[in-house]
Amino acid sequence: MLTIVAIIALSIFGIVETAYLIRKRVRAERPVCILGDDCTLVLESKYNKIFMIPNDMLGLFGYVAIFLLSLLYSLKIEPTHFWALGISFGVAIGCAASFIFAYIQWKLIKAWCFWCLMSAFTLWLMGIILLVSGF
Numbered sequence: 001m002l003t004i005v006a007i008i009a010l011s012i013f014g015i016v017e018t019a020y021l022i023r024k025r026v027r028a029e030r031p032v033c034i035l036g037d038d039c040t041l042v043l044e045s046k047y048n049k050i051f052m053i054p055n056d057m058l059g060l061f062g063y064v065a066i067f068l069l070s071l072l073y074s075l076k077i078e079p080t081h082f083w084a085l086g087i088s089f090g091v092a093i094g095c096a097a098s099f100i101f102a103y104i105q106w107k108l109i110k111a112w113c114f115w116c117l118m119s120a121f122t123l124w125l126m127g128i129i130l131l132v133s134g135f
Contacts, residue, residue, distance in 0.1 A: 021043070058097075
């Protein structure tokens, strides 16, 4: 149960973080960049969209999906095995995408976005928690 509580908490953190980025993008404001000033460079790059959908929107969708699946699982609503599979699949896809985006920042854009890395670490932490717990 502690595993699901941690996944729910991290997904809420991810929802808040991506909502912040979406808000800044919609208002055409620069996000606060705690480490360096390269957030805008990354967030405005050509790599910030997949099939014309901004990555922050995809991230929000992913975090909300993981949150809802975790909620269904924690409430023991059947079929719990299906929710567990969905959680694992969602986190795995998020981790893979985060690795790809981190590589793009490093090798192609040559700039780092604090918020993007924070999202990546959030997903990687979810993945580690699921792996360690044997979920």
